[in-house]
Amino acid sequence: MQLGHCRFDIGKGDLINQDTGVVWHLPRAELHVLTLLVEYQGKVVAKPLLESGHEDDLQLSSASVSRAIFTLRSFLGPQYETLIETVKGQGYLLRPHRARKQSDKQWLKALIKPLQILLVVIALVSVLLAVLWWANLATDSDGQVLPLSVETVTLTSGQQVDVILYSPSKTNNELLIEQSQQLIQGLQLCPVTIWTRVFLSLSHDKQVLNITLRGDHYGQSLIRNLKISDLRQPKQFVTAQWLETLNICSTSSSQIALSSRSRGGE
Amino acid sequence: MTRKGLWAINIVVLVCLLGCVGAIYSLTTKPANFMLSCSSELFNHQAGKADSDHYLLVDLVSKDGLAQINYRYYDLEGNSAGTLSMTGKVNKVDTERQMFDISVTTKQEYVGAKGQATPEHYEYLSYISGIHLNKNGMHSLSVQVLERDETKDYAIVLFQPSNTVCGCRLVH
Numbered sequence: 459m460q461l462g463h464c465r466f467d468i469g470k471g472d473l474i475n476q477d478t479g480v481v482w483h484l485p486r487a488e489l490h491v492l493t494l495l496v497e498y499q500g501k502v503v504a505k506p507l508l509e510s511g512h513e514d515d516l517q518l519s520s521a522s523v524s525r526a527i528f529t530l531r532s533f534l535g536p537q538y539e540t541l542i543e544t545v546k547g548q549g550y551l552l553r554p555h556r557a558r559k560q561s562d563k564q565w566l567k568a569l570i571k572p573l574q575i576l577l578v579v580i581a582l583v584s585v586l587l588a589v590l591w592w593a594n595l596a597t598d599s600d601g602q603v604l605p606l607s608v609e610t611v612t613l614t615s616g617q618q619v620d621v622i623l624y625s626p627s628k629t630n631n632e633l634l635i636e637q638s639q640q641l642i643q644g645l646q647l648c649p650v651t652i653w654t655r656v657f658l659s660l661s662h663d664k665q666v667l668n669i670t671l672r673g674d675h676y677g678q679s680l681i682r683n684l685k686i687s688d689l690r691q692p693k694q695f696v697t698a699q700w701l702e703t704l705n706i707c708s709t710s711s712s713q714i715a716l717s718s719r720s721r722g723g724e
Numbered sequence: 725m726t727r728k729g730l731w732a733i734n735i736v737v738l739v740c741l742l743g744c745v746g747a748i749y750s751l752t753t754k755p756a757n758f759m760l761s762c763s764s765e766l767f768n769h770q771a772g773k774a775d776s777d778h779y780l781l782v783d784l785v786s787k788d789g790l791a792q793i794n795y796r797y798y799d800l801e802g803n804s805a806g807t808l809s810m811t812g813k814v815n816k817v818d819t820e821r822q823m824f825d826i827s828v829t830t831k832q833e834y835v836g837a838k839g840q841a842t843p844e845h846y847e848y849l850s851y852i853s854g855i856h857l858n859k860n861g862m863h864s865l866s867v868q869v870l871e872r873d874e875t876k877d878y879a880i881v882l883f884q885p886s887n888t889v890c891g892c893r894l895v896h
Binding site: 477573576577580584602603624625626655657658659660661662665666668669670671672678679681682683684685686687688689690694695700 | 764765767769
C-alpha cells in the first residue's frame with residue numbers, strides 16, 4: 459500500500475520511507491489506526507472505532523489515537539501529512555491519494571527527465587572523448603617508424619653485425635637496399651670490426667644517405683654518424699673506394715680517430 | 725534524502741571524475757626536458773670534383789616545452805662553415821613510444837667566413853626548412869628514439885619527416 463513516498467506493509471506492520479530507506483515498525487496504536495484508515499480509505503473513520511482497539515487488544519484512549527495520528531503525519535512528512543485529514547467532530551479520513559500520487563510522479567518525472575538527459579549527454583561526451591583519445595593513440599602508433607629490415611652480417615671471424623634499415627614507406631626503397639648491400643659487402647671484407655650495429659636511412663627526397671655505426675669498446679659506447687650527399691646520377695653514396703677511406707674494419711676507437719685525422723690531413 | 729538530491733550528488737561525482745581525468749591527462753603529458761648532442765661526418769660526392777667533407781654538430785634542447793635545435797657546420801680544420809639555429813616548441817611527448825613532436829617556428833642562418841665553401845647539407849637543410857616555414861609558418865618534425873642507453877649516455881634517434889637516423893650523446 460503506497461502512502462505518498464511511503465509504503466505501508468500491513469503484514470509486517472512496517473511503514474517504509476522509500477526515499478531514505480528508513481523503516482518504521484509501527485507501535486500498536488499507530489498500526490491499529492493506520493490499518494483502519496487504510497481499510498476505510500476515502501471514508502471517515504469514527505473516533506470510537508479508532509479507540510475500539512483491535513480484537514484482543516485493549517481499547518485506546520482518545521489521546522493515544524491523537525498521538526498516533528500525529529506521529530503518522532510526522533513520518534509522512536510535510537509533503538504528505540495532509541493525506542490523513544481531520545474531520546471535525548467525526549473522526550479521521552485517509553484521503554484517496556492516487557490522483558495526487560500520479561501528479562507527484564509527473565512532478566518527479568519532470569524533474570528527473572532533464573537530469574537523465576544531462577547524465578546521458580555527459581556519458582556520451584565521455585565516450586566521445588575516450589574514442590578521440592584512442593584514435594589519437596592509434597595515430598601516434600602510425601607515426602612510429604619500424605625498421606624496414608634487419609639483416610645480420612657474419613664476418614670472416616664469425617663476428618656478427620646487424621644492419622638495420624629505416625624507411626617511412628615500404629615501397630620505392632630500391633636505392634636504400636642497394637646502398638645497404640654495398641655497405642654489407644664492404645663489411646664482409648673485414649675479418650673483425652668494432653661496430654656491432656649499423657643503421658641506415660635515406661632522406662625522404664633521396665638526397666642524403668645517413669649511416670650510424672654503433673659499437674662498444676671496453677664498456678664505452680662508440681657512435682659514428684656519416685651523412686652522404688650525392689649530386690651525381692645515378693647516385694652512388696657508398697662505394698668500395700670510399701668505404702676503404704672510412705676504415706670501417708677498425709677494431710679500436712684510436713684507429714677511428716686516426717682515420718678521421720688522416721682524412722683531415724688530406 | 726530526496727531523489728533530486730541523489731541526482732545532484734551523482735552529477736557532482738561525475739563532474740569531479742571527469743575533472744580528475746583531465747587533470748591526470750594534462751599532468752602526464754607535461755613536456756620532458758632533454759638534450760641531445762649529435763656529431764656527424766658529412767660527405768658530398770660530386771661529379772668530376774673531389775669530395776668536400778665537413779663536420780656537423782647538432783644540439784637538440786627541450787626545456788619546459790620549448791625546443792632549440794642548432795646545426796653547426798665545420799670544415800676539417802675546425803673553422804665554422806655555417807650555423808642554422810632553429811627555435812620552436814615541443815608539441816607532444818610520447819614517453820611510451822619515445823617520440824617527441826616539435827614545431828620549429830623561427831630559423832636563423834649564419835654562413836661561414838668569406839670564401840668558405842658552404843656544405844651541401846647546410847644548403848639542403850636550409851632549403852627544406854625554408855619551404856615549410858614560408859608555407860605554413862612552421863616546420864614540424866618528430867624525433868623517435870630507436871635505441872637508448874642511459875648508463876652509456878647515448879641514443880640512436882630518427883628524425884622525421886627527413887627520415888634521418890643519427891646517433892647522439894645524451895647530455896644531462
